[in-house]
Amino acid sequence: MPEQLDFRFRLPLGNFLLDAAGSIPNHGVSALFGRSGCGKTSLLRCIAGLEPAAEGYLALGEECWHDSRNGHCVPAHERGIGYVFQEGMLFPHLSVRDNLCFGHHRTPQHLRFSDFDQVVELLALAHLLQRNPAQLSGGEKQRVAIGRALLNHPRLLLMDEPMAALDRGHKKEILPYLERLHGASPVPIIYVTHDLDELSRIADHLLLVEKGTILAAGPLNDMLSRIDLPIARDEDAGSLFDARIIRHDEAYHLSTLEFAGGELIVGWIDRPVGEAVRIRIQAKDISLALEPPGPSSILNILPATVQEMAAHGRGRMVVRLDLGGAPLLARITRKSQARLDLQPGMQVYAQIKSVALSL
Helix, strand or coil: CCCCEEEEEEEEECCEEEEEEEEECCCCEEEEECCCCCCHHHHHHHHHCCCCCCEEEEEECCEEEEEHHHCEECCHHHCCEEEECCCCCCCCCCCHHHHHHHHHCCCCHHHCCCCHHHHHHHCCCHHHCCCCHHHCCHHHHHHHHHHHHHCCCCCEEEEECCCCCCCHHHHHHHHHHHHHHHHHCCCCEEEEECCHHHHHHHCCEEEEEECCEEEEEEEHHHHHCCCCCHHHHCCCCEEEEEEEEEEEECCCCEEEEEECCEEEEEECCCCCCCCEEEEEEEHHHEEEECCCCCCCCCCEEEEEEEEEEEECCCCEEEEEEEECCEEEEEEEEHHHHHHHCCCCCCEEEEEECCCEECC
16 A cells, blocks of 8 residues: 655745645545645645755655755656646657557566556557557547556656646546546546546545645545635535435436435436445535425425534525535525524525536
């Protein structure tokens, strides 16, 4: 099992200072998330060893990669890091196969953890192996870049907004393959993004970056449900849940999911009963009632308890609810809060208008 990554960096960045400290778990996908220009990519470059002048400290487990106090800095090429840039940056004179094999053949057999055929299957690259990069779409180039990084057999994989340069169609093309990495990568991944939907579909752990600092960090589900963080003020703010398909209704083309907060009826999911899925419920798609509503077109109405509330913007409130131990955010108007006289501890009914399948 890879070791945890611990870091602390200070680096002047134009009009502000990168002053960030934290830890990256030794598994899954950890996202550096924040607005453009907040320092995410600069922090990633520090971790990669591309900013040797940065003050601070970086260690993977017991192995120190950077310690400015004694002038110690392991060169980038000696850290065993895979790096996927915003642009694929493939070798234009090599075929897809040769791009993929570039690092694979240079890695000693005992250090290899990914099989060539497995990576090709994971990223659906078999039909592209004989092509040159100039013959690939933007999404295909990024899939090859990811495959090449994995076949370098890194100890840590860094991905710097790999979909930022893609149009909407190519983003839709590559996203399922990025989702597969969520559970398939044998090494920890650090993923930079400012896209909340992308974050929700790919990440397990979140480090929230703001003006060069780590504002907060923790498991993704917990972080998205905190109303004290600016992420809760985002127009697309919401909550994530791990769920399981428990039945299908062929007559109405619906599926029923079981999660910590109860059951949800959603549009048909073309996956077998028993399969795990990740779902996302946006705060703006929740309305609240004090009494069980009568007949309604809304299929999902669940009992909940008000935990806390905060004013977010002019005339708006974000309410954190407890659904049997599962946190859920709801966005309502301040007038609605006053009309219902909502207070922490009150029992309410959450009317869920829409549920999005994230994974």
